[in-house]
Amino acid sequence: MGLLYTRMKIFHFSEKLDSLRRESELILPPVNVRIKPTNACNHNCSYCAYRVDHLQLGKDMVRKDFIPRDKMLEIVDDLAEMGVRAVTFSGGGDPFCYPYLQDTVERLAETKIRFAALTNGSRLTGRLAELFSLHATWIRISMDGWDDESYTRYRGCPGGEFSRILANMEAFRKYGGNCYLGVCIVVDKGNCSHIYDLIKRLHEAGVDSVKLSPCIVSNSGAENNMYHEQIFTVVKEQTARAVNELEGNKFEIFDSYHTQLATFSKSHHWCPYLQISPVIGADLNVYSCHDKAYNLGEGVLGSLKDMRFKEFWFSDKSRFFSIDPASVCNHHCVVDSSNLQILEYLDADPDHLDFV
Ligand code: SF4
Structure with missing residues (x-):
């Protein structure tokens, strides 16, 4: 299997890259659209950036919002017609709490669009699980607790949920599809000394990969760094042990724990990625990205309430330059690193390109 998390994927879409500039008259469809079908969730994670008040992410989210069924099917039809390559379902809430997810996925499965979902995994059962197993490219389940007690503490969910989700993962394997099953462990001070145990348990459950990501605890990069520096060594020791003992034979560990401990300040004045992977929220707003979703003051590119997505996307290129990351994205x-790579690619002097 090739690299799954590489930032180089976008460089396989050279025509799209060259269309991104303001000066280009061309507008090409997004490559990937992230859809947040509902803001409802059956868990209540203590660190959820969409629910806590001190993080800018999701600050204007309305929990009862969801995309009406007919609008969702219209969006899917538009994405297929536009030639969008992939759809990722995520929250807001948990996509598997969306009452029309089955209809949506059945419609998607009739198109060439590849799709995937981020979920807590508690509703990965029955016909939906089968549809994802047979038709989705990947599914990633977020986890934090390492046993029933700790899991319930993190998420305010009923007892026994950790065991149920592991059982869902084991059952998911039995549908026989090719959907890649991953887990993202959100690392914080509470679980840092249980990382090895959790990875081992997930390996036993038959998942294909485990990704480690730092819990975002602040809008400030410095405060995040300070928080994670205190547990960095213990996380690295346990990750190294898991890699040594468990990795291989179709089980992979992606250590993203270090890569996100960076400064959050920006110096670029336009964002290439918002034309590559925009977000459609449950409120029918189109947002620049996941990190600006449900930020009405800074992240909205427009609304689909009275417009189809395909009309919206191709009607006005100037909206793609309405966000200045240096002013409003210092979180x-x-x-971020993909944006910097793309900006450097686009800034290369055309008169000197041949001198590689
Ligand atoms: S630069 Fe801003 S708008 Fe662009 S992807 Fe990052 S947070 Fe979103």
């Missing part, structure tokens, strides 16, 4: 940005 966590999941694609």
Whole structure:
């Protein structure tokens, strides 16, 4: 299997890259659209950036919002017609709490669009699990607790949920599809000394990969760094042990724990990635990205309430330059390093390109 998390994927879409500039008259469809079908969730994670008040992410989220069924099917039809390559379902809430997810996925499965989902895994059961197993490219389940007691403490969910989700993962394997099953462990001070145990248990459950990511605890990069520096060594020791003992034979560990401990300040004045992977929220707003979703003051590119997505996307290129990251994105940005690479690519002097 090739690299899954490489930032180089976008460089396989050279025509799209060259269309990004303001000066280009071309508008090409996004490569990947992230859809937040509902803001409802059956868990209540203590660190959830969409629910806590001190993080900018999701600050204007309305929990009862969801995309009406007909609008969702219209969006899927538009994405297929536009030639969008992939759809990722995520929260807001948990996509598997969306009442029309089955209809949506059945419609998607009739198109060429590849799709994936981020979920807590508690509703990865029955027909939906089968559909994802047979038609989705990947699914990633977020976890934090390492046993029933700790898991319930993190998430305010019913007892026994950790065991149920592991059982869901084991059952998911039995549908026989090719969907890649991953888990993202959100690392914080509470679970840092249980990382090895949790990875081992997930390996036993038959997942394909485990990704380690730092819990975002502040809008400030310095405060995040300070928080994670205190547990960095213990996390690295346990990750190294898991890699030594468990990795290989179709089980992979992606250590993203270090890569996100960076400064959050930005100096670029436009964002290439918002034309590559925008977000459609449950409130029918189109947002620049995951990190600006449900930020009405800074992240909205427009609304689909009275417009189809395909009309919206191709109607006005200037909206893609309405956000100045140097002014309003000095917080966590999941694609920051990709943006910097793309900006450097686009800034290369055309008169000197041949002198590689
Ligand atoms: S710079 Fe990052 S946080 Fe800002 S709009 Fe672009 S992707 Fe979102």
